[in-house]
Amino acid sequence: MNCFETRQDFVSFWQSALDGERRRELLAHLKGCFKCDRAFRAFALTAPMLHSGGAATAEALAGATPHTAPREVSDVASLVTPQDKRNVQDARSVQIEMPIDMNGVRRADADHAAEILRRASVYRLADRRSSRQWREAAAGLSAVAAAVLLAYFSVAAPAQSFDDVVSNTDSISEPAAQPDTDFLGQQIPSMPGASNDFAG
Amino acid sequence: MRGLLAFKRFARSVSEPSDQDLVAGALNGEPAAFAELATRHRPRVERICQRFFSDTEQVRDLAQETFIHAYGGLQGYRAEIPFGAWLRAIATNLCYDELRRRRRRPEELVADFSAPEANWLGLVNTATPEELVEAAEERRESKTLADKLLATLKPEDRLVLTLQNGEEMSVSEIAGIVGWSEAKVKIRAFRARQALRRQAGRLVRPRKGGE
Numbered sequence: 001m002n003c004f005e006t007r008q009d010f011v012s013f014w015q016s017a018l019d020g021e022r023r024r025e026l027l028a029h030l031k032g033c034f035k036c037d038r039a040f041r042a043f044a045l046t047a048p049m050l051h052s053g054g055a056a057t058a059e060a061l062a063g064a065t066p067h068t069a070p071r072e073v074s075d076v077a078s079l080v081t082p083q084d085k086r087n088v089q090d091a092r093s094v095q096i097e098m099p100i101d102m103n104g105v106r107r108a109d110a111d112h113a114a115e116i117l118r119r120a121s122v123y124r125l126a127d128r129r130s131s132r133q134w135r136e137a138a139a140g141l142s143a144v145a146a147a148v149l150l151a152y153f154s155v156a157a158p159a160q161s162f163d164d165v166v167s168n169t170d171s172i173s174e175p176a177a178q179p180d181t182d183f184l185g186q187q188i189p190s191m192p193g194a195s196n197d198f199a200g
Numbered sequence: 201m202r203g204l205l206a207f208k209r210f211a212r213s214v215s216e217p218s219d220q221d222l223v224a225g226a227l228n229g230e231p232a233a234f235a236e237l238a239t240r241h242r243p244r245v246e247r248i249c250q251r252f253f254s255d256t257e258q259v260r261d262l263a264q265e266t267f268i269h270a271y272g273g274l275q276g277y278r279a280e281i282p283f284g285a286w287l288r289a290i291a292t293n294l295c296y297d298e299l300r301r302r303r304r305r306p307e308e309l310v311a312d313f314s315a316p317e318a319n320w321l322g323l324v325n326t327a328t329p330e331e332l333v334e335a336a337e338e339r340r341e342s343k344t345l346a347d348k349l350l351a352t353l354k355p356e357d358r359l360v361l362t363l364q365n366g367e368e369m370s371v372s373e374i375a376g377i378v379g380w381s382e383a384k385v386k387i388r389a390f391r392a393r394q395a396l397r398r399q400a401g402r403l404v405r406p407r408k409g410g411e
Contacts, residue, residue, distance in 0.1 A: 012311070013329070013333070014336075016333065019386045021218075026327060027330070029384040030329055034406065035279075037329075038360060038401075038404050038406060041324050041325065041332075041404045042302055042400035042401050042404045043400070044324050044329075044332050044333075044336065045321075045324060045345065045346060045347055045349055045400045045403060045404070046346045046350060046396060046400060047336065047346070048336050048342040048343045048345075049251065049343055049346035049347055049350055049362075049366075050251070050350075050361065050362065050365040050366050051365060051366065052336070052337070052343075088381050109271055109272040110244065110268045110271075110272060111272070113234070113270075113271035113272065114268060114269060115263070115266055116231045116234050116238075116271070117235070117238055117264060117268075119231070119235070120231075120232075120235030120236075120238065120239060133231075139256055179229060
């Protein structure tokens with residue numbers, strides 16, 4: 001087995017689909033060829049995402065869930081009938097363009113579908129969707145509440161209530177020096193150099 | 201045992217309605233028909249999503265979204281297309297959208313691993329090929345590490361690589377699903393493989409006595 005053939009068999013080896021003789025040849029080659037050994041290890045880093053579950057088609061057709069399916073690929077593959085294989089081939093031979101408008105699902109349809117899936121126990125995501133909505137609403141409400149509280153405490157509270165002012169005689173005292181404002185409440189600019197006119 | 205399973209499957213195929221019957225039922229407003237379709241195709245749809253994302257919750261979210269979109273677009277479904285293939289196209293497009301939404305992982309962060317991932321990486325560098333195959337099935341971190349490596353690719357590159365390797369689709373099939381030319385699919389696949397080889401190669405130590 002040369003390097004090219006060895007690398008062609010990486011996927012089958014990973015999916016335990018190589019027969020005994022071929023498997024032995026591949027392992028012997030990897031043992032003696034540093035380049036292929038390194039290539040296999042690099043392959044092994046991404047294979048769990050790209051190449052695992054090779055029997056998943058058979059799994060799906062056999063009606064088994066990924067958790068209950070036998071681990072041996074050959075066992076699962078043996079459950080698939082020729083008709084199943086034809087169906088898969090038919091499915092693969094079809095050219096499919098974008099089947100639906102991905103943005104075009106109406107809210108009512110989406111809710112209805114989620115409800116059907118939830119009732120059929122296919123997905124409990126419908127619950128999750130609604131709980132997520134509740135969480136979002138709760139987060140929004142708490143943000144509003146926090147903003148209101150912040151606004152309330154940031155405004156200077158009156159030091160005394162009206163009753164306090166009336167009952168407290170000390171409060172009737174010399175008025176504090178009024179700021180220099182006119183009757184419209186606008187600041188009267190101080191005369192430049194006015195304080196110095198009488199100086200010296 | 202195997203014979204019994206085969207018999208059960210045969211009996212089921214005789215008694216159960218076809219996908220087309222169920223689609224017709226769902227279009228007539230029978231929720232049970234759509235529920236049956238979802239139950240029937242769920243493993244396949246989830247498997248496609250698993251190829252793109254390692255997070256189980258996300259896989260389920262996307263699978264459910266696939267069925268929701270399918271329900272919304274059922275009026276436009278044409279009977280000459282196998283229902284499973286139609287669903288696959290929807291799932292693929294949803295996964296691609298999600299990949300585009302996600303921020304791409306910068307290449308320089310590729311060495312930023314958790315402790316289990318670092319352990320797995322150590323194993324990749326030391327274990328025998330047979331041990332690796334066995335251990336990869338049992339260790340979840342093998343998937344998360346692979347996911348991190350794939351996340352360094354551009355979404356289009358990752359899409360092509362996943363469909364070509366994981367789903368074993370041909371170039372023309374991929375071109376049909378994503379609406380690109382075959383040349384573009386080939387170029388994307390080539391670049392993706394190159395980038396991934398470069399990324400993975402950085403993490404694999406050369407064996408003693410090797411290059």
